[in-house]
Amino acid sequence: MAESVHRDIRRLGGVRPPREFVFMDRAAIGLGSVFMHLRAEINWYRLFHELIDDFDGATLVTRQRSALAAASVPLSPP
8 A cells, every 4th residue: 555655656746745744743753752761641632632622723824824924934835
């Protein structure tokens, strides 16, 4: 299955992940390693749902647009 997906991706010209993906992926792996080393345990399900209970998509869009404008990040690729 993985070989088939990989072949199709190459045929289509590859995939370009967003810049943020690399940072977030490395951060998740690094934190995961630290937690494993410390033998930390946490109820990720509960923690995740506590974080998203009051999620509002419109507020997120407003905050992201403001942050992108402040950092002079273009809204669309050149």
